[in-house]
Amino acid sequence: MRLKTLIATAALAAVMGTAPAMAELVFPALSYRTGPYAPNGIPFADGYADYLTLINERDGGVEGEKVRMVECETGYNTEKGVECYESTKGEGALVYQPLSTGITYQLIPKATADKIPVHSMGYGRTSAANGAIFPYIFNYPATYWDGASIIINYLLNENGGDLKGKKIALVYHNSAYGKEPIRTLEELAKKHGYTLSLYPVDHPGQEQKATWLQIRRDRPDYTLMWGWGVMNQVAIQEAVNIRYPMDHFIGVWWSGSENDVIPAGEAADGYKAVTFHGVGDNYPVFADIKKYVVDAGKAAGDGNNVGTALYNRGLYAAMLAVEAARTAMKIHNTKQINGEMMRDGMEGLNIDQARMTELGLPGFGPEIHVTCANHGGPGLGAIAQWDAKGKQWKLVTDFMEADREVVDALIKEDSEAYAKENNIEPRSCN
Amino acid sequence: MSPEFLYFIETVINGLMSGVMYSLVALGFVLIFKASGIFNFAQGVMALFAALTLVGLQTGQVPFAHLINAIFGTEIHHFGWELPAAVAIAGTxxxxxxxxxxxEKLVLKHLVNQEPIILFMATIGLAYFLEGFGDLMWGSDVKTLNVGIPSGGSFWWEDVTKTWAAEGSDYFGMYIDVLDVYAAVIAVILVIALTAFSQYTRTGRALRAVADDHQAAQSVGISLRSIWVIVWSIAGFVALVAGIMWGSKSGVQFSLSLIALKALPVLILGGFTSIPGAIIGGLIIGVGEKLAELYIGPLVGGAIENWFAYVVALVFLLFRPQGLFGEKIIERV
Structure with missing residues (x-):
């Protein structure tokens, strides 16, 4: 895989070599194409790279400025991720996608000091959504706490608005990432009267029999999952084994890729996951990806991942980065932007459905409006359901709101505690 | 019987079944250590590589397709045929x-009579090489492994055990994964076959001679190099069995190599040189960790089974450093 990465990087470098070097837009990608989590890292990295290649090949760059993606292999390892950041930040990096909650936590103080934005899209520290305290950290369009609340709202809809007396289980990766939704789910349990049971699973999650014996014994009405990598596949297989109703099993977006459900075969049919973007490849932009990137032999991978959940997420992240750079150019009236300007562009990001249609992604995601104070974006998500026969995800709801009253209060509380611990004076966003 | 007691029995049975799965991995370690004194760090990766190769052959995947396509600009991925599981297993x-x-030819031959730590280091190198090589050869996507072994909870067992509960109790029968039952049967056959091989065949006796004393075995004409090839081949076969059973549960993916972590406490407990030890050790670890997770876990926040297995192993280590069935090493000074 390293060889593939090298070849892809070399190919991209060869393409970039023909462009003027002085005003290029540098987007580092801290990807992981090796190690146990590579099956998930590769499609995201491919989606991110392919969209940037599309922008260069089809449009000649962003407002005429070519994009240069600097890919650095982290192996999903926090130390390596920090090394990647340190070794690439000097190249004029405009925005980082750390692709790991652990790496994001390490980069929060570093990137803030270096004035380079970090976009931890749907992962990382949820309370970084408070832009007054985290000026360079963004997690739009949705956070883990939004995800947890959206799932509960969905279950409320499914149960006529009443979850009183229901038993909800959370199977989670026993790490900072997996524990993220617990506080939100506990607060929502108080509000809606359901009982929350917690089932931690240690890394890597290859063996979960004890967990699923408990679930079989406790018989929760719904089971939620905050898993990653092999933990997802094993959990779904174990749920199938104990004949847990799959349509009552709902994962977060990192537990909702094709990789997670395919090994369980047709028995995984009906499994659900919350998502903050569209599914499949039925959007006009994919025709352009095929024409300008895949068929032209410029794809980062072999093209097999196009349209999969994680590829789409990488593509979406790249699109948001490109649009933020474009916004930054307009705000500062220059095409040569730096990290600070990029931050302004991200805070000024305003993508409505008309713009999504122009980008070839009509309805792919909700409208996005980011501000100085709100780095978490709209916080909307939809529920996708796995169709095992068709081997595809299908959206079964529209994009729904999180419980802002609960989630925003938690963000405020947590971010203010962080500011106090670190002697940070919140900036004014008025 | 009360449902609580039946849950306890269910946990013990499922712990035993999980233990068998750990033993399948531990057996590979034992075979190589017994015959050559090498702790094979690459055993987990060998299971992964065997499973990758099996799926690749079964599904007609072109090995090194990415490399071939990158060099020659081709677009080949599959041969267009699928092999029956038995043929693919034979091919693997x-x-x-x-x-x-x-x-043996490239590495072990050059390390004859080296310190065990040097050989151990060689297996670390092998583990990383084989992981990268497997990735290059078969790709890193998650693969579905289906060799026809059924999986899922047994309805029959549920129905039988449902009647064991006291009348009026809301008990819905015991759970047992059919795949685990198959694994247990396969493990029993494997242990019988390995024992018969080592006791009743000429090669098996040679293996035991090498295990007892390399130099003495060589002095009576036993080829150490041939024995090593045989042992590593058998360990490769055991790795394939472990890869099939574990890969059927989670799909074949690179974290499969981490199953080696599950074998370590089994080896500490059962001893590095005993095949029955690998089995008994696996069973004790399996039951111990499952009972701990279900009955102690909720008191301390859960997710304790991984490290609890090592606690059990360490306790045994304090009383029997050579493991339950390991050979006590007495050296004259």
Whole structure:
């Protein structure tokens, strides 16, 4: 895989070599194409790279400025991720996608000091959504706490608005990432009267029999999952084994890729996951990806991942980065932007459905409006359901709101505690 | 019987079944350590590589397709045929034997009479090489493994055990995964076959002679290099069995190599040189960790089974450093 990465990087470098070097837009990608989590890292990295290649090949760059993606292999390892950041930040990096909650936590103080934005899209520290305290950290369009609340709202809809007396289980990766939704789910349990049971699973999650014996014994009405990598596949297989109703099993977006459900075969049919973007490849932009990137032999991978959940997420992240750079150019009236300007562009990001249609992604995601104070974006998500026969995800709801009253209060509380611990004076966003 | 007691029995049975799965991995370690004194760090990766090769052959995947396509600008991925599971398993065995032969030729041959730590280091190198090589050869996507072994909870067992509960109790029968039952049967057959091989065949006796004393075995004409190829081939076969059973549960993916972590406490407990030890050790670890997770876990926040297995192993280590069935090493000074 390293060889593939090298070849892809070399190919991209060869393409970039023909462009003027002085005003290029540098987007580092801290990807992981090796190690146990590579099956998930590769499609995201491919989606991110392919969209940037599309922008260069089809449009000649962003407002005429070519994009240069600097890919650095982290192996999903926090130390390596920090090394990647340190070794690439000097190249004029405009925005980082750390692709790991652990790496994001390490980069929060570093990137803030270096004035380079970090976009931890749907992962990382949820309370970084408070832009007054985290000026360079963004997690739009949705956070883990939004995800947890959206799932509960969905279950409320499914149960006529009443979850009183229901038993909800959370199977989670026993790490900072997996524990993220617990506080939100506990607060929502108080509000809606359901009982929350917690089932931690240690890394890597290859063996979960004890967990699923408990679930079989406790018989929760719904089971939620905050898993990653092999933990997802094993959990779904174990749920199938104990004949847990799959349509009552709902994962977060990192537990909702094709990789997670395919090994369980047709028995995984009906499994659900919350998502903050569209599914499949039925959007006009994919025709352009095929024409300008895949068929032209410029794809980062072999093209097999196009349209999969994680590829789409990488593509979406790249699109948001490109649009933020474009916004930054307009705000500062220059095409040569730096990290600070990029931050302004991200805070000024305003993508409505008309713009999504122009980008070839009509309805792919909700409208996005980011501000100085709100780095978490709209916080909307939809529920996708796995169709095992068709081997595809299908959206079964529209994009729904999180419980802002609960989630925003938690963000405020947590971010203010962080500011106090670190002697940070919140900036004014008025 | 009360449902609580039946849950306890269910946990013990499922712990035993999980233990068998750990033993399948531990057996590979024992075979190589017994015959050559090498702690094979690459055993987990060998299971991964065997499973990758099996799926690749079964689904007609072109090996090194990414590399070939990148160099020659082609777009080939599949041969267009699918092999029956039995043929693919046989093909994988050939690959694992070839791997053992090449490894002996390129690495082990040059390390004869070196310190065990040097050989251990060589297996660390092998683990990383084989992981990268497997990735390059078969790709890193998650693959579905289906060799026809059924999986899922047994309805029959549920119905039988449902009647064991006291009348009026809301008990819905005991759970047992059919795949685990198959694994247990396969493990029993494997242990019988390995024991018969080592006791009743000429090669098996040679293996035992090498295990007892390399130099004495060589002095009576036993070829150490041939024995190593045989042992690594058998370990490759055991790795394939472990890869099939674990890969059927989670799909074949690179974290499969981490199953080696599950074998370590089994080896500490059962001893590095005993095949029955690997089985008994696996059973004790399996039951111990499952009971701990269900009955102690909720009191301390859960997710304790991984480290609890090592606690059990450490306790045994304090009383029997050579493991339950390991040979006590007495050296004259």
């Amino acid at each position: 065995l050939v690959v694992m034997v070839a791997f053992a032969w090449i490894f």
